[in-house]
Every structure is written in C-alpha cells, then in structure tokens.
Amino acid sequence: MADRRLEALEALLTQMKGCRACPKMYPPVVVGPAVLSPVLIVGQAPGVREGPADKLFAWTAGKTLFRWFDGALGLDEAAVRSRIAFAAVARCFPGKLAKGGDRKPDTDEVLACRPWLEAQVTLVRPRLVVPLGALAIEQVLGHGGPLAEVVGRLHTATWHGLDVDVIPLPHPSGVSTWPVTEPGKTLLARALEQLARHPVARSLQTP
Numbered sequence: 001m002a003d004r005r006l007e008a009l010e011a012l013l014t015q016m017k018g019c020r021a022c023p024k025m026y027p028p029v030v031v032g033p034a035v036l037s038p039v040l041i042v043g044q045a046p047g048v049r050e051g052p053a054d055k056l057f058a059w060t061a062g063k064t065l066f067r068w069f070d071g072a073l074g075l076d077e078a079a080v081r082s083r084i085a086f087a088a089v090a091r092c093f094p095g096k097l098a099k100g101g102d103r104k105p106d107t108d109e110v111l112a113c114r115p116w117l118e119a120q121v122t123l124v125r126p127r128l129v130v131p132l133g134a135l136a137i138e139q140v141l142g143h144g145g146p147l148a149e150v151v152g153r154l155h156t157a158t159w160h161g162l163d164v165d166v167i168p169l170p171h172p173s174g175v176s177t178w179p180v181t182e183p184g185k186t187l188l189a190r191a192l193e194q195l196a197r198h199p200v201a202r203s204l205q206t207p
C-alpha cells in the first residue's frame with residue numbers, strides 16, 4: 001500500500017515539475033525527493049538557490065532549519081530529508097524584492113499552487129504538520145494574525161481532510177529577526193521543546 005502511495009507521489013511530483021501556471025514565478029518547480037512521512041514541513045516558497053539544487057531549504061534558511069531540528073530531535077540534515085516530507089505554499093521562486101529578500105507569493109499564486117499542496121498532503125498523510133512562517137501558518141491554521149499568537153503552542157487542525165497536530169515555527173530565513181528577538185526567541189524555544197516531546201516527531205528518531 002505504501003509502495004503504491006510512493007509511486008503516486010513520485011508521479012505527482014513529476015507532473016508538478018511541468019507546471020507553468022504562474023507568469024511571475026521563475027521555474028524550475030522545486031519538488032525534491034518523494035518522501036512518505038508522518039511529519040510534513042511546509043515552507044513559503046523556494047529561494048533562488050533551491051531550483052538548481054532541486055530541493056527546498058537548500059541554502060541559508062535550511063542551515064537554520066536543520067540546526068533547529070538537530071537540537072530538538074538529534075536528526076541531522078540527511079536524516080531530516082530522508083525521514084520528513086517537505087512541501088511549500090508555492091513551489092517556484094517568486095523573485096527578489098528591490099529592498100532585499102524574496103517576494104512573497106501573491107494570492108493568485110497561492111491559490112494556483114494549492115491543488116499541488118493538497119494532492120501531496122493527501123498522499124503523504126501526515127499526522128504532524130510544521131508550517132514555517134506566516135504564510136504557511138495561515139494556510140494550515142487559517143491564522144493571519146501575529147506569529148506570537150500561535151508559535152509556542154501545540155495546535156490541532158483539520159487540513160485537507162486530515163486531522164493533524166500542528167507545531168508552527170517562524171520562518172528560518174535570515175531576513176527575519178523574529179526568532180532572535182523577544183518574544184520570538186522564547187516562543188521558538190517553546191515550540192522546539194514541543195517538537196522534541198511530540199510522539200510522532202520522536203518516532204522518527206529510530207529509522
């Protein structure tokens with residue numbers, strides 16, 4: 001059964017790779033490897049370096065993200081990438097802003113990419129979802145307010161037909177100062193403690 005799901009996921013990612021629905025987005029579509037896991041990380045959108053690497057979080061934000069996971073669960077990048085599924089609200093690079101940092105996917109792009117995300121979620125069937133940053137958190141929890149209202153707490157949600165636990169984290173991008181200033185620093189530490197204690201996340205410590 002898992003073999004069939006994996007084949008279907010591989011087919012989905014191949015199909016996704018050919019998507020050119022958003023005129024302002026820069027291909028390639030970043031799909032990464034097909035991984036079935038009870039834990040799903042949801043990012044915002046790939047950066048300029050992720051396309052050539054064909055994997056999400058392949059650059060500086062990834063270094064921070066993998067440091068967080070190593071600290072919480074004792075899993076290095078290779079273990080996280082092989083045992084945890086990765087997705088994003090949008091799967092193409094949106095381009096740079098003149099003032100620095102990456103452009104946030106707009107509403108049309110989020111809506112255009114949602115069927116891909118939903119199809120991936122349906123096949124992966126996560127029990128724990130870790131959305132990174134405001135845009136991903138809004139997609140999973142429907143929360144559009146300040147991060148401080150949701151980070152540091154364990155949530156439950158019904159998302160794309162699945163009942164899931166949700167541990168929201170700030171985006172690990174170096175552009176954001178939220179994780180390193182209060183109250184973000186304390187709330188991030190609390191969220192990582194929840195990740196370290198969560199039985200579904202802990203189940204990944206044994207391959």
Ligand code: SF4
Nearest residue numbers: 019021022092112113
């Ligand atoms: S962002 Fe998503 S919907 Fe838009 S072109 Fe890329 S894969 Fe397609």
